[in-house]
Amino acid sequence: MGRLLGRSALGLVLLWGWVAPVNAGDEVVVAVNRATPAGTTISRNALSAVFGMRLRAWADGTAIRVYVLPDDNAVHVAFSKEILRVFPHQLRTAWDRLVFSGTGQAPLQVSDEEEMRTRIVGIDAARPEVVASEEEMREKLAQNAGAIGYLSRKMIDERVGVLQVN
C-alpha cells in the first residue's frame, strides 16, 4: 500500500513536471558565445558571481562580458527568479551599488532577445556578411568571446552555446 502511494506520488510529480512548463520553448537557458572558454557547465555559485559582476574573467583570463535584458522583461524576470534565485529588484540594487560607488560595472543591457542573441553570437544577423573561409567565420564568431547572457530555449540555434547550470 505504502509502495503504491509512493508510486502514485512519483507519478504525480512526473506528471507535474510535464505539465508545469506550459511551453518548453519558454524555458530560459544560459547562453554563451561559442568561443567563450566556459566549458559546458557552470556552477550556480559561479553564475551568481558572473551576473553579480564580481567575477570578471573566465579561467583562462578572457574578459567576461555580461548581457542582460531590461528589468521588466519577462525572460529577465524568469532568469533572475528561476536560475539565479534572486528578484530582479535585488539584482538592480546590487548593480546600482557597484556603478554609483565606483566599485564595479553594470552588465551591458540589450533591448530584446534578438539583440541578446546577436550580441552573444558576435555577428550582426541583420547585416549578413559573406566570409571567405571557415577560419574567418570562426574569427568573426570569436569576436565576442567571453560573452554570456540568457535566452529562451526557442531562441537557441547552432550559433549559440548553452551552459548547463549545476
Added chain:
Amino acid sequence: MFALCACLCRSAPAFEVFDGLQVHGFLSQGYFLTTNNSLFGSSERGGSLDFTELGVNASWMLRSDLQLAVQLLSRRAGEAAENEPELDFALLDYTALATADRRLGVRVGRVRLPFGLYGDTRDVAFTRPSILLPQSIYFDESRELAISGDGAMFYGEEHSPWGNFLLEVGPFSPRVDNDNSEVAILGVPQRGHLAGRLSFIGRLIYEAPIGGLRLAVTGARFESGYRPRPPDKFGPGDDLFEPLILSAQYDAEAWSLTGEYARRRVADENFAPGFDFDIVGDSYYVQGIYRWDPYLEIVVRYDALFFNEDDRDGTQFKVANPGIPAHTQFAKDWTAGVRYNITPSVMVRAEYHHVYGTAWLFQQDQVGFPNDPFSSTDKKWDLFALLVSYRF
C-alpha cells in the same frame, strides 16, 4: 520631454564608450513644501524647488583585476549646497583574488565609505527608499563627512553555502574642509579651517543563503582638527565622531522590511573654554516597502533621532543653553510615500512627513541663521515632497 527621455533611456541605459569604459549618471529635481520651518530653501508658502542632484561617473576596466572609477557630483540643496561640482570619488580598484566564492582587493584614492545600508549610493534617488533618506542615520548636514574619504579601503568577500560575508575596512582622511562640515561641527563657518585626520571605518555584511535577509554592522572613527587663523574665537580644537550602526533588512519579492539602529559618540575639545563636550546620541528607524508591481511601490517609516541619549526631550540642553529650543535635540518623523517607475530609467515620487523636533534641519535654511537659527522654528511640522529622477 519625458517621452524623449523615456525613449532615450530604453535604448541607451548606459553608455559603453568603448570596450571596458562605461559612463553612467543621474539627475533628480525635488520640490519641498513645509507647514513651518524650512528645508532646502524657503519651503514655506509655495514651496521650494531648490533641490537638484546631478552626478556623472565613468569606470574603466583597465584589466579584469584593475578598475578606475571617477564620479563628479553637483548638488543644490537650499543654503547648504549651491551646485559647486565636487569630486565624489576617484579611485583605483585592484582585485588581488577573484573566484566564484572569494574576492580580495583594495581601493585607493577618494573612496566611498561603507556606511550603513544606504550610504554607498546616498545621492542616487533610484537607490533610496524615499525622497529623503532616514535622516536619523543619514543626516544630510554631515553628508560630506560620511560619504567619501581620501585613503584606502580593503575588501574581502566569502560566498559560502552558509551565506555571504562581505567585509570592507580601511583608513582615510575625512572631507571636513567645506562649509557644511564647518557648520555641523562649529555652528558657523569660522576664519580658520578644519582638516581631516587619520580615521577608520569598517562594515561587515552577512547575506543569508536563502531568502533576502541582510545583516550589517558598521563602525567608524572620524577625526578632524581645527586650524585657527588669528584673530579667531576658536583655538586648535579636536573633533571626534564615532558611529556604530546595526542594520537588518528582509527583502521579499513584493515587500521589504528594513531597520537600522545607530549610536553615535560626538566629542569636541580644545576649541574654546566651555565649548568641550562628549555626548552619546542614538537613532533608529523601521521601514516597510510594498511593491505593487515593478512600477509602483509604497513606503511607510518611523524614524527617530536623539542627539543625547541622556536628554531625549532636550530639557537639560535648554537649561544649559537658554534661548535655544529643546526640540532642536530630537526629531521623530512619520513618513509615507509612493514611487512610480515610468520606465526603468525615469521615476517620480511623492511623500509626506509628519515630524516632531528639528534635530536634522539645516541651520543654514532657517530665517535666523547664523545668529539665532532655531528660536523661530516650531516643534511640530509637516513636509510634502515631490521628486522626479532620471538615470542612465
